Amino acid sequence: MTMRTRVVAMAAAVLLGATGIALAPAASAASYHGINGGGSVLDDWQDEEQIGVDDYANSNATALWQTVLWADGAQWQDDDGISHPFEKAQIDGTFGDETESATQWWQAHFNLTDRDGVVTEDTWTSAQSRLTGPPGNGTVTYNGVRKGTFKRVGIKYRVRIKGAGSWKTAYYDKLG
Numbered sequence: 001m002t003m004r005t006r007v008v009a010m011a012a013a014v015l016l017g018a019t020g021i022a023l024a025p026a027a028s029a030a031s032y033h034g035i036n037g038g039g040s041v042l043d044d045w046q047d048e049e050q051i052g053v054d055d056y057a058n059s060n061a062t063a064l065w066q067t068v069l070w071a072d073g074a075q076w077q078d079d080d081g082i083s084h085p086f087e088k089a090q091i092d093g094t095f096g097d098e099t100e101s102a103t104q105w106w107q108a109h110f111n112l113t114d115r116d117g118v119v120t121e122d123t124w125t126s127a128q129s130r131l132t133g134p135p136g137n138g139t140v141t142y143n144g145v146r147k148g149t150f151k152r153v154g155i156k157y158r159v160r161i162k163g164a165g166s167w168k169t170a171y172y173d174k175l176g
Contacts, residue, residue: 032155032156033171033172033173034060034061034156034157034169034170034171034172035048035061035064035156035157035170035172036048036155036156036157037140037152037155037156037157038154038155041128041131041132041133041140041152042128042129042131043128044128044131044140044152044157045124045125045127045128045131046121046124046125046128047121047124048061048119048121048124049061049172050118050119050120050121051065051095051118051119051172052095052100052103052117052118052119053095053096053097053100053117055118056095056172056173057094057095057096058093058094058095058175059093059095059170059171059172059173059174059175060093060159060161060168060169060170060171060174060175060176061170061171061172062093062094062095062099062175063091063092063093063159063160063161063168063170063175064150064157064159064170065095065099065103065119066086066090066091066092066093066099066102067091067142067148067149067150067159067160067163068106068127068142068144068148069086069099069102069103069106070086070087070088070090070091070146070148070163071142071143071144071145071146071147071148072106072109072144072145072146073085073086073144073145073146074086074102074103074105074106074109075102075105076097076098076099076101076102076105077101077105084098086098086099086102088162088163089162091159091160091161091162091163092161092162093161093175093176094175099117100117100118101117103117103118103119103123104116104117106123107123110126112126127142130142130143130144131143133152138151138152139151139152140152140157150170151167156169156170157169157170158170161176
């Protein structure tokens, strides 16, 4: 960097500082939009986004919710009204008819007022009461009729698609 470039850069910084304009570092430009955690796992999920067939229907956040459905032994109904268990293979991050039906079962099973198949604040809050794990980074367990396992790295939850493979950050706007 030449002396002239340094002087111009310093003058620009002084002027911007005097006008109250702050420049954010480029690294912080991309914000995190996923399932958050921090401190106790018992206060991780009550402030999460709504998910359903119309909201974040194809996302790793949906895969995290599907892991809860699988862990609780949720059932879904087909068009003929026949019930089927929500299987581990259905943890695919796609919130379709089967996930919506299994969510309705889950909401009824835990006596929630809203049983519309949309994961809202009440649904998240009810689910978080079954979480256990360390207050720091590490494994978080959802305690249903089966154990659902997540990772929490910093504030970011991670999930496995179909319950296997590598851990994926539980973004609302990304699948895979």
